Amino acid sequence: MERTQLGREFYELGLRLGALGTVAIGSGGGPLARALARAAGCGAALAGGEVRFHDGACAACGAWLARYYGFAAALFVRQEGGEVETFLTDGEGRRFTPPRAGEPGPASTGEWDLLAGADCAWAAHRAGGCRGELGIAWARGPAALTLALERLGYEVSDRPAPGAAMFEADQEGFSLRVTEAGGAPFRPQGEDALDALAGFARAPRSVPAFQRSPGGGGTA
Numbered sequence: 001m002e003r004t005q006l007g008r009e010f011y012e013l014g015l016r017l018g019a020l021g022t023v024a025i026g027s028g029g030g031p032l033a034r035a036l037a038r039a040a041g042c043g044a045a046l047a048g049g050e051v052r053f054h055d056g057a058c059a060a061c062g063a064w065l066a067r068y069y070g071f072a073a074a075l076f077v078r079q080e081g082g083e084v085e086t087f088l089t090d091g092e093g094r095r096f097t098p099p100r101a102g103e104p105g106p107a108s109t110g111e112w113d114l115l116a117g118a119d120c121a122w123a124a125h126r127a128g129g130c131r132g133e134l135g136i137a138w139a140r141g142p143a144a145l146t147l148a149l150e151r152l153g154y155e156v157s158d159r160p161a162p163g164a165a166m167f168e169a170d171q172e173g174f175s176l177r178v179t180e181a182g183g184a185p186f187r188p189q190g191e192d193a194l195d196a197l198a199g200f201a202r203a204p205r206s207v208p209a210f211q212r213s214p215g216g217g218g219t220a
Contacts, residue, residue, distance in 0.1 A: 014043020029079030056118035059087035060173030141169030
């Protein structure tokens with residue numbers, strides 16, 4: 001699709017989001033994503049909504065921001081080369097489609113602000129306090145995954161290491177896969193990858209007679 005037409009569509013999306021209230025907006029991957037995110041922000045502000053741009057590196061961080069602060073929605077725009085993907089969630093972190101814009105409201109313009117340090121805040125909230133020395137880990141995914149692992153008490157390696165547990169999150173930080181040393185991969189559940197990580201770190205460590213199964217349960 002031609003870029004100016006994309007810009008019009010994101011502006012119109014912003015108008016629909018602005019009618020709902022406050023929206024968190026982020027982007028990643030390149031200048032086209034940033035431009036489209038700002039086009040959506042312009043529409044939301046001109047519809048009277050409050051716009052909170054953030055520097056989080058993935059869609060799950062924006063979804064967390066919306067839920068934590070009680071925003072109406074979160075929009076994240078991801079660019080891969082010339083392709084653009086949109087991630088849109090409501091205030092509960094669920095994918096949704098905003099309603100069509102209704103009649104114009106009062107002639108007012110919403111505030112436009114920047115939330116800095118979003119990845120650090122997301123990691124700190126999900127991980128909580130340090131749970132002691134949890135061993136060596138290797139991470140693949142958004143930067144916030146490494147931040148959360150370090151906060152929990154893991155020593156994070158920049159490459160696979162003997163005896164290290166592997167933590168892999170999808171690019172947008174919604175799901176997590178864990179492979180412990182000598183074990184099979186499994187997916188702990190949570191609202192997002194960092195929530196799943198925190199739940200994994202809280203769980204009792206398995207012993208040889210009761211290793212984790214690929215589905216997350218124990219087997220004798």
